[in-house]
Amino acid sequence: MNNKRFNNSLGTSDYDIFKSVVYYYDDVQNNIAEETAKVVTDETKTILEIGSGSGITTLAVLKKIGDHVKIIAVDNEPKMIAQAKERLTDYKNRVELFTQEITAYLKTLPDNSIDGIYSGWVIHNIAPEQRTELFAEIGRVLKSGAFFVNGDKVAVDDEVEHKNHYDGYMKILAKLTELGRDDLRKEWTKHYEEDEIIKFTESEQQELLSKNLMTEPKIIFRELLDAVYVATKK
Ligand SMILES: C[S@@+](CC[C@H](N)C(=O)[O-])C[C@H]1O[C@@H](n2cnc3c(N)ncnc32)[C@H](O)[C@@H]1O
Secondary structure (H helix, E strand, C coil): CCCCCCCCHHHCCHHHHHHHHCCCHHHHHHHHHHHHHHHCCCCCCEEEEECCCCCHHHHHHHHHCCCCCEEEEEECCHHHHHHHHHHCHHHCCCEEEEECCHHHHHCCCCCCCEEEEEEECCHHHCCHHHHHHHHHHHHHHEEEEEEEEEEEECECCCHHHHHHHHHHHHHHHHHHHHCCCHHHHHHHHHHHHHHHHCCCEHHHHHHHHHHCCECCCEEEEEECCEEEEEEEEC
C-alpha cells in the first residue's frame, strides 16, 4: 500500500456515484464545515486543509467562514489538485493549493504559525508509522488555542461494534451493484479491506493528539465507520 491511494478510478467522476450511495456523506462534510466555522474567530488568519481532494470539503468550509480567512489546501495527488482548482475558481483569492505530501509540506512551515487545521477522510489513508510524524507536525505548526477538526474513518475501539459498523458499510456498498456498478463496489471494498489493515482507531487518534499537546478530541458526529472530531492545541 502506498500514500497515493486515489491515483486510480476512486479519484475520478466515479466518486460521485460512490457519494450518492453513502446516505450520510453530506452530513460528514457539513459537520466538518460547521464545526470549522464555529471555531474560526475574527482573529483567525490562516487555516490549513489536510488532503483537499477535489475541493468538496474546501468549498463547504469556504461557504461557512468569513473572507478574512485564508485556506492553505494540500494534496499529494496532482489530478485531485487540478479538480480542486476548477471547483474553487470563484474562491481563488481565498485558497492556496499545494501539490505535496502533507507531512513534507507541514515541515516547511514555522512553529506556531497556523490558526487551525481541518481534514475530511484523509488521515486514515496515511500509513500508521507515518501518522506519528504527521501529528508531531500538526502539534508543532498549530498556535496555542488553534483548532483541529477531523472528519474521517476512525474505528471505535470495541471490535464487535466496529464489525457492526463495517458490515453496515458493506450493505451501503452493495447499492453500487444495484446501480450496475459492481466493478466500483469491488474497488471500494478492496479500499476498505486495506483500511482495515492500517485501521485508524479512536484510541490511536487520542494518543497522538495528547502526545502533541492537544486536548482530548470531542466527538461531534458518528455514523458507522465515519466520525467528526474537534480538538484544541493547549
Ligand atoms: C477521500 S479524499 C477526500 C478529499 C476531500 N476532503 C473530500 O471529502 O472530497 C482523500 C484525499 O487525501 C489525499 N491524501 C492522502 N494521503 C495524503 C498525504 N499523505 N498527503 C497529502 N494528501 C493525501 C488523497 O490524494 C485524496 O485526494
